[in-house]
Amino acid sequence: KNEVEQSPQNLTAQEGEFITINCSYSVGISALHWLQQHPGGGIVSLFMLSSGKKKHGRLIATINIQEKHSSLHITASHPRDSAVYICAVDSGAGNKLVFGAGTILRVKS
Amino acid sequence: NAGVTQTPKFQVLKTGQSMTLQCAQDMNHEYMSWYRQDPGMGLRLIHYSVGAGITDQGEVPNGYNVSRSTTEDFPLRLLSAAPSQTSVYFCASSYYRRMGMAEAFFGQGTRLTVV
Numbered sequence: 001k002n003e004v005e006q007s008p009q010n011l012t013a014q015e016g017e018f019i020t021i022n023c024s025y026s027v028g029i030s031a032l033h034w035l036q037q038h039p040g041g042g043i044v045s046l047f048m049l050s051s052g053k054k055k056h057g058r059l060i061a062t063i064n065i066q067e068k069h070s071s072l073h074i075t076a077s078h079p080r081d082s083a084v085y086i087c088a089v090d091s092g093a094g095n096k097l098v099f100g101a102g103t104i105l106r107v108k109s
Numbered sequence: 110n111a112g113v114t115q116t117p118k119f120q121v122l123k124t125g126q127s128m129t130l131q132c133a134q135d136m137n138h139e140y141m142s143w144y145r146q147d148p149g150m151g152l153r154l155i156h157y158s159v160g161a162g163i164t165d166q167g168e169v170p171n172g173y174n175v176s177r178s179t180t181e182d183f184p185l186r187l188l189s190a191a192p193s194q195t196s197v198y199f200c201a202s203s204y205y206r207r208m209g210m211a212e213a214f215f216g217q218g219t220r221l222t223v224v
Contacts (some may be wrong), residue, residue, distance in 0.1 A: 048212050
């Protein structure tokens with residue numbers, strides 16, 4: 001079993017829809033990262049959080065440490081949000097990130 | 110501010126050839142790392158460094174070598190390329206924190222094909 005599981009693997013939405021991507025992990029962590037990867041492009045850090053909730057524009061990330069679960073929400077989705085969204089956890093030991101396999105999001109206009 | 114710069118962006122190698130993937134960052138980050146990304150799998154850590162002169166192995170180090178002579182540069186060497194090393198490689202850098210990584214900055218990736 002992978003230490004970091006993301007769901008769904010693939011997601012297609014209509015423009016304007018509210019989107020949720022989930023991340024569950026099985027190890028103790030010091031922080032959880034949400035990353036975005038556009039097709040053919042590099043990887044950009046969206047959020048790093050260790051508790052509670054963070055918001056940046058239309059993106060919201062939440063984490064529940066007790067349940068070992070995090071969600072990434074996109075409000076009023078837009079075709080430019082189409083990308084792979086990756087969850088990664090940091091156990092705090094040795095500065096190593098463990099990554100989920102990613103969620104492929106496609107937003108149709 | 111260039112961030113993390115990886116070269117080359119694309120490379121085709123023949124089995125048995127060696128090559129070096131270059132990674133440079135201009136943010137004075139202590140922590141640098143190399144990952145490979147394969148279809149259907151998460152990024153996997155190859156090697157990492159917490160400062161000049163200090164390197165360590167990650168999850169999949171076999172067939173790769175690294176050194177860190179300066180804070181800015183962290184090259185990844187493929188000693189004798191194999192088809193199993195066909196992948197997309199990412200270099201990343203971050204501030205080093207005792208309790209885990211700060212925000213990570215990634216390069217644009219190198220798509221490597223070994224034939």
